[in-house]
Amino acid sequence: MPNKYTITEAQNIIKKITDEQDELFQSFLQDERKGIQKIISKWYSDRAQQRVLQEEFDQMSGFENELRDQGFELIAGIDEVGRGPLAGPVVAAAVILPADFCLLGINDSKKLSEKQREAFYQYITEEAIAWSTGIISPQEIDELNIYQASKKAMVTALNTLNVKPDHLLIDAMELGSPYPEMSLIKGDARSISIAAASIVAKVTRDRMMEEYSQVYSGYGLEKNMGYGTKEHLEGLNEFGPSPIHRKSFAPVKELMLK
Structure with missing residues (x-):
């Protein structure tokens, strides 16, 4: 028999429940509406994911x-x-x-x-x-x-x-x-x-590289963060090295030798 709550009300209630044995949760388990069962399924999925994350956190601690x-x-x-x-x-x-x-x-x-x-x-x-x-x-x-x-x-x-x-x-x-x-x-x-x-x-x-990209445009620094992507290398070839380029790194060094 359907619960007295609407699907939206049930969703707000269920996401706050932490114990599977909760009396209200058990009543929702008996609710055959597809929307309710979908919410219940997500509740179990989220709890399983939380357990995995907790185990990973405990291991990393x-x-x-x-x-x-x-x-x-x-x-x-x-x-x-x-x-x-x-x-x-x-x-x-x-x-x-x-x-x-x-x-x-x-x-x-x-x-x-x-x-x-x-x-x-x-x-x-x-x-x-x-x-x-x-x-x-x-x-x-x-x-x-x-x-x-x-x-x-x-x-x-x-x-x-x-x-x-x-x-x-x-x-x-x-x-x-x-x-x-x-x-x-x-x-x-x-x-x-x-x-x-x-x-x-x-x-x-x-954050620093995003700020640098406003000063030194043409290298795509806000996206590549200074790594040697295609766009960055094309910018280097077109504009040459900027003051924040590492002159000892290839291909910047090779470009300067040319």
């Missing part, structure tokens, strides 16, 4: 949990973005998350949509105990080389934290800092702290 069991409380995740582009800075971030931090879906920034990154950036920067960034210019990249510039960006982010960490989790880099540190290959997909740093660094750099 493993390093942090182990370190807290050892007595470490202020664990800083550190990551950088922008090693590969032909233009723009390399940006690193350091993030210290609270022990009760929870953000289902957090992952390597490259695996998230722009909309997800922006929303996660907002949440991370609001909830973090401390966070900071390190930005190394294209000129410094040319002077140092990209590896040393990436390392310097990470060290800068670490040194500008307004709360000092007691342990570091770093994506594929050893900094030789005064703090105990652990380097994790593909750490941005294995640690929530490194993933958080990856997101903060990525959003920071993307």
